[in-house]
Amino acid sequence: MNDEQILKLARAAGLAQEWTNAFGQPMRVSPEALRRILERLGFPCNSEDDCRDSHARLAALDGGNGFPPLLTFVVGHPLHLPAAPRLAGQTWRIEFEEGGHVDGRLPGDTSLGVELPAVDRCGYHRLTIGDTATTLAIAPPRCFGIADALNHNGGQPRLWGLGVQLYSLRRTGDGGIGDFTGLAEFARSAAGHGASALAISPVHAMFSADVHRFSPYGPSSRLFLNALHIDPAAVLGRDAMAAELAGLGADEATRYATLEKLELIDWPQAAQLRLALLRRLYARMAASGRNSGFDEFCRKGGDALRDHARFEALHAWQLANGESGYWMEWPEGLRDPYGAAVEAFASQHEAEVDFHLFLQWQAACGLDSAQKAARDAGMPIGLITDLAVGADNGGSQAWSRQAEIINGLSVGAPPDVLNTRGQSWGLGAFSPHAMKARGFGAYIEMLRAIFTHAGGARIDHVLGLNRLWL
Known part of the structure; x- marks a missing residue:
């Protein structure tokens, strides 16, 4: 294929060939780079037939003979x-x-x-x-905005808020990691001093089987929550939590207290212990019969929640058996979230899948309680959550939403004065064309998730809604 045909298809697909670097110099993306990006987007241009087919499919996204999605x-x-x-x-x-x-x-x-x-x-x-x-x-004619919050706050002329890293909200009994109970306590205190909002670091779901991955901006899924912020005492009460901590043994109880006293967070140690404690609390709850609130949470969560829990169980099983945790390297059957192999695995490991459903339930309860505490204390907005710019390509969201994610490409940033080779963040991005073809359902789903337990949201690298560097 000649360069002009590649450039024509790139323009039709919304790819920019020209850009300006940090020194004000005009730059051009090579036709070969554009061709490779087009192929990853699902619009190959290796032959004239490829190009015709790709142009036709792009045109069909605008509605073709029907309506847009x-x-x-x-x-x-x-x-x-x-x-x-x-x-x-x-x-x-x-x-x-x-x-x-x-x-x-x-x-x-x-x-x-x-x-x-x-x-x-x-x-x-x-x-x-x-x-x-x-x-x-x-x-609606417009979004709910700050002016509306002012009206709901008795016409107070100005609003102010605070920003915090949730994991740093340490308190007695937190086991070494700030949790949703600490967030609720801080929200009440801030509201008492007149704060109207409390912005927090991302609380997206991480990889519970890999406690060494804890950056809130590199999550497994932006649809669900980080189970490490669950307060174990909030699950079944302080007495049950104390009994299950004792059940882990004297050494673990001592380690829990030691981790709590550390100035810095020991993520691997604190995460491992918290998950072990939560697993025992889950077993205690399960032994007493199903909880109607849990069942209703699972029903409302639907397929998306089920898929996340299955991924977590699969990911843990793969690592425990010495296999790769990266789902693209799993056996073919396990790479398909809707296939027979995954269904069989979920059936054989029902309790493990159920445990991860339980974690999401408790995380949702904790974050919801913190938002309720903020509003009940007088905040007109309450929590402002943080939507990370992307999710890890090896995570739950990429596995369960394969048709919407650009495979083989990562979000990043162009070269600048400090990073002369540019940046690759290792995060997956939604394909704009796949999103359009599916009526933006996956993005709508994500926005609803981020607002479920909050009064506002910060969108990390919001310029990404307009353009992305791949």
Whole structure:
């Protein structure tokens, strides 16, 4: 293929060929680099047939003969859809995400576009017309903002807040790592001094089987939470926690107290001990029968929660058996989260999968309690969580969302004065084309997760919503 054909496809795919370096010098990405990036994005250009097919698939993302996978509208306003002559006269249905639906029929002429009645509720609803379906994102006229928080705070002229690293909120009984109970206590104290918000470091799910990986900005999944911030005493009470800590043996109880007194966090030691303690608390709870709150949490978490728990169990099993923890190197059957091999593994290791579901339940309860404590203490915003720029390519989110992640590429930063060779962060990025093709479902899912137990969110490297350096 000649360079011009590669450049044409790159432009169609949204890849920039030109950029300016830290010294103000114009730079150009080589056609070969663009070709390799295009291939990783799923748009090969190794032959003329490849290029034609890639261009056709890019064009289809804009709707082709139907509608784009996601259309955005404002609540209470009529829905103006693109022209769709082939759908003229067909019946339509809007299914609301919280249940219920509304039906209608298109007019006989839709060549100039279609207008459907206004939808009176915000959310992501499903529109079906014949064999065509799309997601309707019905948004409020604007986001809830600082001015709204001011109004909710009695018109106070200014708001202020604090920023903290959650793991550094140390207290008596924390076993060496700041936890959600410490966060709740700090939130109450900050609110008592007039703070309106409390920004925290990322609390994304890590790799529980690899306690040496603890950077909050290199998570396994941005959909779930870091189990190391669970307060063991909050699970079944202080007495149960003390009994299970004693059950680990006198040496472990002593180590727990020693870790608590350290000035710096010994992540591997503290994490290993906390997980061992949580495992015993899980066993105690399981012995007393199923908990209805736990069951409801699992039901609401659905397939995404199930997949994360299965990954955690698989990852631990692989490492325990001397195998690679990187899922791309697992046996083929285990690389498919929806395949028979993973289903069989989950069935054979049901208790282990259940343990990781339990960890997510307790982490969610802890973070939710901290947000409730902040709001009850008078904060109009409460917690502001932190959304990391990406997740580890070897983690749960990349394994369970393979179709949405760019395989083989990492997010990073261009060369600058301090890093003359540039930076590769080892983090996966969502493919913009795959996201568009699937109605941005995976990104919506992630945003909902980050806001579930918070009043606001900080998006790390927010420029990444506009462009990414790969």
